[in-house]
Amino acid sequence: MKDIYIADLANFDEGKLFDGFFLVLAKQQRTTKSNKPYLNLILGDKTGQLEGRVWEPSDPRIAKEFERGDIVKDRGSASRFDDRLQMKVDQLRKAQPNEVDKADLLPATTYDVPTLWKQLLGFVDSFTNPDLKLLLTTMLADPAISHAYREAPPAKQLHHAWLGGLLEHVVSLCTLADRVLPSYPLLDRDLLLTGVLLHDIGKVRELSWEIGFEYTIEGTLLGHIQMGVALTEQTIDSLPNFPPRLKTLVLHMILSHHGKLEFGSPKLPMIPEALALSFLDDLDAKMQAIQGEFDKCLREGKSADELTGKVWALDQRQLLNTKRWLGEGKE
Amino acid sequence: MKDIYIADLANFDEGKLFDGFFLVLAKQQRTTKSNKPYLNLILGDKTGQLEGRVWEPSDPRIAKEFERGDIVKDRGSASRFDDRLQMKVDQLRKAQPNEVDKADLLPATTYDVPTLWKQLLGFVDSFTNPDLKLLLTTMLADPAISHAYREAPPAKQLHHAWLGGLLEHVVSLCTLADRVLPSYPLLDRDLLLTGVLLHDIGKVRELSWEIGFEYTIEGTLLGHIQMGVALTEQTIDSLPNFPPRLKTLVLHMILSHHGKLEFGSPKLPMIPEALALSFLDDLDAKMQAIQGEFDKCLREGKSADELTGKVWALDQRQLLNTKRWLGEGKE
Amino acid sequence: MKDIYIADLANFDEGKLFDGFFLVLAKQQRTTKSNKPYLNLILGDKTGQLEGRVWEPSDPRIAKEFERGDIVKDRGSASRFDDRLQMKVDQLRKAQPNEVDKADLLPATTYDVPTLWKQLLGFVDSFTNPDLKLLLTTMLADPAISHAYREAPPAKQLHHAWLGGLLEHVVSLCTLADRVLPSYPLLDRDLLLTGVLLHDIGKVRELSWEIGFEYTIEGTLLGHIQMGVALTEQTIDSLPNFPPRLKTLVLHMILSHHGKLEFGSPKLPMIPEALALSFLDDLDAKMQAIQGEFDKCLREGKSADELTGKVWALDQRQLLNTKRWLGEGKE
Amino acid sequence: MKDIYIADLANFDEGKLFDGFFLVLAKQQRTTKSNKPYLNLILGDKTGQLEGRVWEPSDPRIAKEFERGDIVKDRGSASRFDDRLQMKVDQLRKAQPNEVDKADLLPATTYDVPTLWKQLLGFVDSFTNPDLKLLLTTMLADPAISHAYREAPPAKQLHHAWLGGLLEHVVSLCTLADRVLPSYPLLDRDLLLTGVLLHDIGKVRELSWEIGFEYTIEGTLLGHIQMGVALTEQTIDSLPNFPPRLKTLVLHMILSHHGKLEFGSPKLPMIPEALALSFLDDLDAKMQAIQGEFDKCLREGKSADELTGKVWALDQRQLLNTKRWLGEGKE
Amino acid sequence: MKDIYIADLANFDEGKLFDGFFLVLAKQQRTTKSNKPYLNLILGDKTGQLEGRVWEPSDPRIAKEFERGDIVKDRGSASRFDDRLQMKVDQLRKAQPNEVDKADLLPATTYDVPTLWKQLLGFVDSFTNPDLKLLLTTMLADPAISHAYREAPPAKQLHHAWLGGLLEHVVSLCTLADRVLPSYPLLDRDLLLTGVLLHDIGKVRELSWEIGFEYTIEGTLLGHIQMGVALTEQTIDSLPNFPPRLKTLVLHMILSHHGKLEFGSPKLPMIPEALALSFLDDLDAKMQAIQGEFDKCLREGKSADELTGKVWALDQRQLLNTKRWLGEGKE
């Protein structure tokens, strides 16, 4: 396990030595004004990113061969430059396998992934519609899909942007849908849950998360909506006798789940289940983003009277932590 | 009880005689091309509106004194003109008190109002925050408010546009909120439910529903958001020691519940409870509008393959009744 | 061949008898004010639509058994009601097979379809990229696709809204693309032409054109963009060794060809060929709409000084026929 | 009185010593790369802000105890870093009471406040409607309101953003309204002036201006429109027999004065006085912003041929000083 | 003078005979269902428009030769059809010259045109800038311009849509500008008044008002902004030594006076005079539209409690007549 995380360095004394395992997100060769070569690195772990400078790349304590994507162990000190932290790297070597958990290097869900996965399969198991149950069972039994589903983040930045975040978001949404369903008897439970389980399935191909979170070129040109529809349609077409009307409805739910044309859904929700899906998905993403901002404020030591930073997922609005503000008001 | 409702006339043979109790929504004196005076009426009941023509206003079987707002009993026959129904009125007299239930003349909730009211008070009773509990108890104990709350429609046209519709909508939302709350521990239950209970309280003054549903001039110039905030603020100010921060939050929830400036909220939701309220309110309104459209299609005998009409609350989108369409696909 | 077309009736004397073959687009039973049953019909041919009234449905000269979708021969006279034409139908019988050409009943391209088809295949034949050539050859060799491609209209109303209109539009666009290509050497000709040939392929499933032009339920819920992508992807996946990058680009062109998210493209054009396709497609549709409006003005006898009606495809703008206006100015 | 203002430093030689009184807007402890602690300050006066660095915080000439909100006397020199000015602080002590005028530390109106206040009361005195006169007299007689009214800035940044700016803006608007009124006899003078006097009254609670200009949390969650409506409604409700219709109109004017929903007015102007108010308020704010930009250009020594910087209140447009440009053209 | 105006007919008994002079705005030959020819006319006078039907065109009392644009005297009776008035024309002859004042046939200003013109010249006379004075004097001395300026309406429909309306609007704006100028010393009076006097000068060519108010083809393709700039530029270029900078500013004011790109101004106001012009022009147009709506409500007998119809110039908003509503509240 890592001892020091990038987020910890904010409160670190400048100049004090420390060791840490990091993922190399970028590596560039440069020269100083006095024409001396040095290395500029972007180092990352699950708590953030940090610029690193190797002023003496020929020092024998600096490994010669390491590349973008490698995990390294660095020793050095932090300094602050124009309010950004920078690490002066004195020693650097590639990490041994198993010396560090990859989950420490990219942000990851704090939930237990096997438990989440079991919960998700439990929802499928509760289906009464045999066609939809077979569809989900088939897709989730595909090793490539199920492996990626457990790892994928649902976004590069906005909400649940961490390893396992997609799984966490979907299980949260299934639970939410099951709570909301009794209020609206016109909703078909199996169809709504199918939409929840598959709406972001294209993310497993849209994003790559080996070295940081990036969109693949295919993801950029086609998008996770199209990729998810294609994946689902292929599976459906491989099942004998899947009802064609049901196929249309399942694909429509994936296509329309962003709820608005300008958010990249080529069709607006035209069935009640699709409308409910787009609302619940949006609500869950926003509530998670708010929770994330509140946690960040606490980490950064902001007072109860201060608003959060501008929240991207809420159109750059700032929020107030109700419970903290009320709590303080009582004292 | 009424025997014949306006909605029934759609399938009525032209020319066949019938009797009915109606509310007079408008009354105008006119003359025919041949210079003969006649009366043009708009008649309404809980199922719709109908134009009525009294071609012989001097006939002794036509009451002389009746006005807009009166309940009348008419005898006559229906005819179709350019696809709109019209009633030729042969006899007309003012109804006796108790001859007809006013609830038959304006559309009204199909739920039992005392039961709904009890459910609503039950939510207040479950509060743990004493200040919010006192606020709600005080407001709902005001006879003027509690009487109007039980009758008011929450809109002139869009969703729940019927007597008791506000109460029905609020109870539905309380239930929904209680179902959603376990998913988001950051939400303060009492504050969220307070928002649900008070968000549309200004409707009791914005709309009048004596004769059809109309906006009052005050309602038009100030709006139910401002009226609801004022009503709430007055009550709070009458309570000794209501915490000022809590007052700010309660008012903010009413102010921001439309969720967007262009929908008439002068402030966007800036606390998690306000965000959740705007989502759930919007979802509930839309789901009710969809259910209403599906019911209307059934009444009108549309086939399972036909989309609904354009739904105002969904930006004029047309919807498909999933369950009917799938059901038919199976046969 | 038909003798009289609906468009001809505009200049017809009211009351004068005529015969005509029409497609029955709708049929409803109604009763008059005096309680007499009659039939209300919507009759169509390739030049327009007309309301028909059968006042004596029990007349032996009126066929008992005919339905929506049947072709009938009617005898009757036209009358004008509030500026709309109406036909009083005196006689009506179902048409014999071959008595009338279906092409006379739905608007159809004025070009020779086999010639257009040959031109289209000629473009495919000129490809130098073997993968794209094989893809197109395979798709166009599928009898279901090629038959539909030759018949489909590309829109219900806007532009080229006639049988064979899709084929006409695509051949026109291929020719245009070939003319523009020398100006921009950065464009890959085969990829651009592939986009032209496939961008609207989903229309063969989005629309039905048996009885008038209608959207299918599947078309309404999924849209021709998604349907075209799916059709293309299935064919590509059936070809061994189709390059995966090329697949991404072909699908991207179909996905993005509407050029804007709010026009239903879930992705904006991100390669030069996709950008060019969206421009040329839009230009061709608009130029055709203008030509259609100019033709209509001539048919309706408008003077050279009058603007056209409001053109839907040009945001309700009105246009001026330059050549006519200048020509008249010279006299 | 202060000798040196922050705005003067732009033309100051780097390194030259100077003394000055400043308000401490922020104070942070930091360390240099070589691990030496220093203080980073934000210093302000009525002409602007300046970053200050105390490199030797333990120097006996540097006061130990001073906080955000204190007024201090600093000695040091200016330097330019990446085009921003920075002050190197050599000596620092807390200012004695009365050593400096607070009006020198926050930007303030250049008009005489008692004179402005008298002008404002003069407008009230000229009312002929006794109810409106009583309303205004009552509100302005409230010491808390009248004191704040004389100090409040009407905005944090945009226009009249200085102490007394609200009063200055309102007197300017009253004068303007009185000039415009003869052009539109349909306008009720007393009602329009009431709107002018009260439209921004909520600002006295929305903003705090003790230490710089900031929004209060209540102001952020409720906004000055709601706060002004509440303040006015409370006063009206305390007056016996204030006409209810007049109350509705006064509140409507405050509610609608931003003129557009997207600017935070929950209602659009629906009476002529409200429309006129929204126009004149907007015009006055923009003209003041332009005057402010022209003054800034002169201070910064820009030539007559240069446009101003981008003006926030005019959608980032740049403006030309007509008179200067024409004047120069004549030479 | 005319005895009966179209607006009077609203309260007219159906069937009662009357005579009137009207302008023929349209004339069409049609046939009845029974194949009988009749004439359909659009008749207009300064108070509105009316459909006329000549059922017996061969009646000797109906003139044979009259065309669109002729003034006729009609005798007949009014009838109401689906709430629109229609005139049954029994007799019709062309009017004698001088039998009717053309000002009675198109809506016209109620002010005295020579007086307005004198006021306008008075403003020019008060200029101190000799170049601007010469420019205005020259333009207004051109007989074609000065004649048209006195007649032109400034719009086809929206505001001041009557003969002499442009002149009335400009004089009103000059007066308003002179009232506002003392509030903003940064404004150059002569330049602002020049903008007021010339901003709509292009209307004299954009519209034709011989037979109703219509846009010319040139007006439709170029617009009054461009036409006004061209007219002004030609005059300026004909004056020796007009300062080039002043020319730029004058043209900029005309170009930018609509205040927004989407309203057809190709440039936004970038000088204070242009900004003031766009505000005052907009305010004056809206206040006049409101006054017009209030007058219409009085004419139509609407009660003080009713809102106006939807006002085009105010984005379809409805307004309340403050003074009437307050007045009624007092009784």
Place this chain on the structure above:
Amino acid sequence: MKDIYIADLANFDEGKLFDGFFLVLAKQQRTTKSNKPYLNLILGDKTGQLEGRVWEPSDPRIAKEFERGDIVKDRGSASRFDDRLQMKVDQLRKAQPNEVDKADLLPATTYDVPTLWKQLLGFVDSFTNPDLKLLLTTMLADPAISHAYREAPPAKQLHHAWLGGLLEHVVSLCTLADRVLPSYPLLDRDLLLTGVLLHDIGKVRELSWEIGFEYTIEGTLLGHIQMGVALTEQTIDSLPNFPPRLKTLVLHMILSHHGKLEFGSPKLPMIPEALALSFLDDLDAKMQAIQGEFDKCLREGKSADELTGKVWALDQRQLLNTKRWLGEGKE
């Protein structure tokens, strides 16, 4: 010819000496922290801009007299500061006439200007409409216009932003128009080409390009559309017997060529030639911007898998170089 261009310095070793000719785009006097005066320069050539620092302005090797707009020869070394390049200038003298080609100092077309000009005249020569031919011949024969036309850039930044860029863009558009014309017989070739040749003619006055590319004040206040219309109208008015309708159409094409009001066209295209012009102009600008971005990526050594930077002319979209990406995929 210059030896070293600013773009070359990106790969230059820090500290290494070099010589170069540059245009002085800005010159400022400053002082260091230690109160030493130095000069800050912005130097430019056709490949970019560079900040220069003269730390010893009194060094005899530094010229005393040089100003903004001068061409200088500098000797010094490059250094990198926070990723921006800076030049330390050791020697500086004004360049001799003819020592450097001005075309090396501002970006310029890579085509041969006399050849482009000849092509442009060839298009005019091919006109069959004598009026349009005379118009163009007259305008292009004006030495001021023809000289500026050959030099002007069509934009400060977006597309073809280089000397001769306007000419290059227009010739490219003429060629494109000629290719597209056979597809749309309704287009008048001479009118369309006239629009192409004149649409941006106002740029010769809107921009100045002596020292960098800047908008003139007149250009900023009036815009190239208005300036181009005025220039064209003056020429037309000087020609005897130019048909007035043709004049209207030519001016309309210039006015409407931006295609949207919000892009500064005061009229939307209302004739087919204007619509075609706005499409082709937009397509050509975008294709050139894409080509420019692809070239830049190659220069900067980006891999085939990387998207371009955000392209201003394409709403900040990033693009993929199809041919490179496919090419790499094949290896």
